[in-house]
Amino acid sequence: RVDGTRLWDSLMEMAAIGATPAGGCNRQALTDEDKQGRDLFLRWCRDIGCEVRIDRMGNIFARRAGTDGAMPPVITGSHLDTQPTGGKFDGVYGVLAGLEVLRTLEDKGIKTTAPLEVVVWTNEEGARFSPAMIGSGVWAGEFSLEYGHSRADKGGATIGGELERIGYLGDEPAEPKPITAAFEAHIEQGPILEKQDQLIGVVTGVQGIRWYDVTFRGTPCHAGPTPMADRRDPVQALAWLCERLYSEVKAYSDDARMTCGDLRAEPGSRNTVPEKVVLALDLRHPQPEGLEHLHRTLYRLAEQVEEATGASIDVREEWHSPPVVFDESCIEAVNSAVERLGYSHRKMVSGAGHDSVYVSRVAPVSMIFVPCAGGLSHNEAESAEPDHLEAGCNVLLHAMLSRAGV
Amino acid sequence: RVDGTRLWDSLMEMAAIGATPAGGCNRQALTDEDKQGRDLFLRWCRDIGCEVRIDRMGNIFARRAGTDGAMPPVITGSHLDTQPTGGKFDGVYGVLAGLEVLRTLEDKGIKTTAPLEVVVWTNEEGARFSPAMIGSGVWAGEFSLEYGHSRADKGGATIGGELERIGYLGDEPAEPKPITAAFEAHIEQGPILEKQDQLIGVVTGVQGIRWYDVTFRGTPCHAGPTPMADRRDPVQALAWLCERLYSEVKAYSDDARMTCGDLRAEPGSRNTVPEKVVLALDLRHPQPEGLEHLHRTLYRLAEQVEEATGASIDVREEWHSPPVVFDESCIEAVNSAVERLGYSHRKMVSGAGHDSVYVSRVAPVSMIFVPCAGGLSHNEAESAEPDHLEAGCNVLLHAMLSRAGV
Ligand SMILES: NC(=O)NCCC(=O)O
Ligand SMILES: NC(=O)NCCC(=O)O
Numbered sequence: 136r137v138d139g140t141r142l143w144d145s146l147m148e149m150a151a152i153g154a155t156p157a158g159g160c161n162r163q164a165l166t167d168e169d170k171q172g173r174d175l176f177l178r179w180c181r182d183i184g185c186e187v188r189i190d191r192m193g194n195i196f197a198r199r200a201g202t203d204g205a206m207p208p209v210i211t212g213s214h215l216d217t218q219p220t221g222g223k224f225d226g227v228y229g230v231l232a233g234l235e236v237l238r239t240l241e242d243k244g245i246k247t248t249a250p251l252e253v254v255v256w257t258n259e260e261g262a263r264f265s266p267a268m269i270g271s272g273v274w275a276g277e278f279s280l281e282y283g284h285s286r287a288d289k290g291g292a293t294i295g296g297e298l299e300r301i302g303y304l305g306d307e308p309a310e311p312k313p314i315t316a317a318f319e320a321h322i323e324q325g326p327i328l329e330k331q332d333q334l335i336g337v338v339t340g341v342q343g344i345r346w347y348d349v350t351f352r353g354t355p356c357h358a359g360p361t362p363m364a365d366r367r368d369p370v371q372a373l374a375w376l377c378e379r380l381y382s383e384v385k386a387y388s389d390d391a392r393m394t395c396g397d398l399r400a401e402p403g404s405r406n407t408v409p410e411k412v413v414l415a416l417d418l419r420h421p422q423p424e425g426l427e428h429l430h431r432t433l434y435r436l437a438e439q440v441e442e443a444t445g446a447s448i449d450v451r452e453e454w455h456s457p458p459v460v461f462d463e464s465c466i467e468a469v470n471s472a473v474e475r476l477g478y479s480h481r482k483m484v485s486g487a488g489h490d491s492v493y494v495s496r497v498a499p500v501s502m503i504f505v506p507c508a509g510g511l512s513h514n515e516a517e518s519a520e521p522d523h524l525e526a527g528c529n530v531l532l533h534a535m536l537s538r539a540g541v
Numbered sequence: 542r543v544d545g546t547r548l549w550d551s552l553m554e555m556a557a558i559g560a561t562p563a564g565g566c567n568r569q570a571l572t573d574e575d576k577q578g579r580d581l582f583l584r585w586c587r588d589i590g591c592e593v594r595i596d597r598m599g600n601i602f603a604r605r606a607g608t609d610g611a612m613p614p615v616i617t618g619s620h621l622d623t624q625p626t627g628g629k630f631d632g633v634y635g636v637l638a639g640l641e642v643l644r645t646l647e648d649k650g651i652k653t654t655a656p657l658e659v660v661v662w663t664n665e666e667g668a669r670f671s672p673a674m675i676g677s678g679v680w681a682g683e684f685s686l687e688y689g690h691s692r693a694d695k696g697g698a699t700i701g702g703e704l705e706r707i708g709y710l711g712d713e714p715a716e717p718k719p720i721t722a723a724f725e726a727h728i729e730q731g732p733i734l735e736k737q738d739q740l741i742g743v744v745t746g747v748q749g750i751r752w753y754d755v756t757f758r759g760t761p762c763h764a765g766p767t768p769m770a771d772r773r774d775p776v777q778a779l780a781w782l783c784e785r786l787y788s789e790v791k792a793y794s795d796d797a798r799m800t801c802g803d804l805r806a807e808p809g810s811r812n813t814v815p816e817k818v819v820l821a822l823d824l825r826h827p828q829p830e831g832l833e834h835l836h837r838t839l840y841r842l843a844e845q846v847e848e849a850t851g852a853s854i855d856v857r858e859e860w861h862s863p864p865v866v867f868d869e870s871c872i873e874a875v876n877s878a879v880e881r882l883g884y885s886h887r888k889m890v891s892g893a894g895h896d897s898v899y900v901s902r903v904a905p906v907s908m909i910f911v912p913c914a915g916g917l918s919h920n921e922a923e924s925a926e927p928d929h930l931e932a933g934c935n936v937l938l939h940a941m942l943s944r945a946g947v
Binding site for chain 2 (some may be wrong): 218219220228260261262265267323324325326327342344346354355356357358359360361362363365368370371373374375377378381384385389391392393394396397398399400402403404405406407408409410412415416417419435436485486487488510511513514515
């Protein structure tokens with residue numbers, strides 16, 4: 136069994152970096168705060184004698200040697216970056232649960248057959264740099280290194296430049312080596328476990344995600360003298376499209392999701408009809424056909440915008456992460472661990488994207504969820520119970536040991 | 542008659558300051574570019590021997606002495622600040638037409654009985670600092686000097702601080718002295734004169750304007766796992782309100798106007814439902830009852846937002862500029878000048894706010910409009926014909942002389 140108090144204390148120590156007045160964290164990818172978080176993690180890893188490697192995407196791999204030098208590692212991990220108004224557990228829990236597994240084995244003097252590795256993936260959130268999960272995505276071969284390095288934030292700073300600036304542009308190639316199995320512990324970020332009073336989610340896959348930059352274009356003109364009938368107003372077009380898309384998405388299925396996370400008007404002057412409005416749109420569905428349906432609904436409505444409102448529209452797909460089904464044997468490893476430990480549990484599909492999505496392209500993977508209060512995440516009030524976090528970490532320990540061998 | 546070529550050349554010289562690649566101007570209030578524009582204007586005024594005063598709001602008064610020292614001045618003027626993507630004529634024309642009147646009198650050696658003054662009012666556009674027409678508003682007693690100095694831009698810089706920084710925080714109190722009459726020449730910024738093939742608009746008043754900051758508040762949460770039914774999504778609320786308000790405003794009357802010039806989502810991350818969206822809203826109508834109706838429509842819909850969408854709403858009125866009717870005798874002075882000069886003309890109400898709105902609280906005022914291409918303004922492509930600008934300036938000359946006496 137792991138040390139739940141030590142795990143909690145480490146979570147709180149990490150949460151102090153980028154702590155916000157409202158009790159959350161702002162430790163966005165590759166900022167000074169992210170660097171501090173990484174530095175702290177490295178110190179902890181070296182304290183227990185891990186060997187550390189950093190790759191060209193800034194992904195960190197901390198290895199505890201196994202007894203069989205030839206056996207590929209069992210890996211675990213997640214991310215240390217947060218949303219701009221993020222919580223203390225999203226991602227961080229998966230990294231520090233992995234560290235706690237290594238610390239526990241070190242305490243007990245247990246040697247595994249396969250080496251174990253804890254990984255910190257770069258820019259999982261997709262908040263500062265789009266898309267999400269880009270560190271694991273480049274590593275797994277979904278994106279090129281050039282694409283990864285060139286992604287820019289709203290101020291124009293790039294991943295490549297920021298990795299160099301904070302000293303985390305490593306030497307290792309960002310590409311996978313053979314892996315025995317991979318596990319990731321995470322808070323659920325949704326309400327299901329809490330509502331059903333279950334302790335552990337045995338995660339069988341991840342729903343599909345598509346991201347779009349939707350640009351509405353109009354003609355800037357004066358707010359006063361210009362007759363409404365003469366206008367090409369991008370905000371009218373935005374309202375027209377969103378009103379219809381929200382209602383079609385909600386009517387389609389309870390599983391469908393639509394989020395308009397960001398909006399920007401240009402030039403952004405109150406008495407000028409904007410020249411353009413850019414909407415950052417996120418659509419999700421657990422089934423490929425469902426996601427395709429939402430995608431087609433967006434394009435169908437987009438085709439009607441100009442006739443309905445006069446303003447034009449351009450829909451650019453920014454990212455597509457299709458639904459993923461995890462590896463049967465890894466799901467079974469988690470399930471057996473949960474049953475051995477006697478925790479209440481259910482199988483479930485993740486609503487959030489995770490680094491495990493891309494890791495699953497090159498290795499057998501599954502995930503372990505624990506409840507979070509009110510299902511709330513991407514919110515400074517995100518909260519989880521120490522007991523639940525400890526239970527999830529015990530599951531991780533047993534699942535990893537079952538694949539690594541002792 | 543004025544020198545149309547000289548007027549045009551001065552307009553083009555001023556337009557070079559803050560010129561944009563798309564052929565417009567970005568010379569926002571109290572920026573370095575605004576300072577350069579003011580400096581150029583001052584040089585031109587001193588070249589013809591004007592005495593210059595600057596008040597505590599940075600309003601500039603350039604005076605050409607009259608023969609009767611006791612007679613209050615006849616004033617004219619407008620503003621040199623522009624929208625972020627503004628044109629070459631909005632405001633600038635009114636200032637440089639005033640200057641051209643003085644230059645013409647100087648050339649001809651004509652002495653007026655009353656002194657003449659050309660005024661540059663600070664921050665007329667309301668684009669960098671809200672509300673619009675604040676320089677003339679403080680001067681006329683609509684706003685206190687403290688209010689004026691404390692208004693801040695999106696980056697937090699204040700009018701008081703920026704006046705000091707660019708060296709235009711003058712010594713004169715920002716308050717009116719007696720004025721014989723005031724006139725303001727301006728491009729129409731709307732399509733009426735061009736469509737009806739008229740050269741001059743004799744402006745009888747200005748329609749009413751109300752500005753609002755509409756804040757939609759939700760609960761930030763994760764774009765994936767959070768069921769749509771559990772969300773409080775401020776973008777859903779924005780779309781719901783705008784869709785209905787646009788259609789009610791358009792259905793109410795052809796004279797009604799609604800503009801959503803700026804939108805801001807916080808925290809502005811694609812995979813997080815925003816905590817809030819702030820909309821900068823502008824409603825207008827020429828009649829007080831019409832404007833009141835639009836105002837009540839906004840509040841009625843706002844009351845329904847929470848029930849309809851779950852998100853809450855806060856409507857804060859930022860500014861109210863009621864419809865204004867100009868002075869009969871000043872309107873008549875413009876009308877007589879136009880008829881004497883033989884220009885085609887019509888009476889009209891201004892759709893845009895102007896410094897004359899506030900000047901009219903303390904002095905008899907009217908305005909002179911000339912056409913602009915396609916009625917387009919607050920757009921870098923804003924354009925006006927040299928002949929039309931010259932004609933408007935001739936009207937200004939004759940109207941001013943008629944009230945100042947020769
Ligand atoms: N786990 C998590 O919050 N990931 C961010 C990627 C996404 O699902 O939008
Ligand atoms: N003339 C002009 O564009 N004024 C700006 C104030 C307004 O009407 O919004």
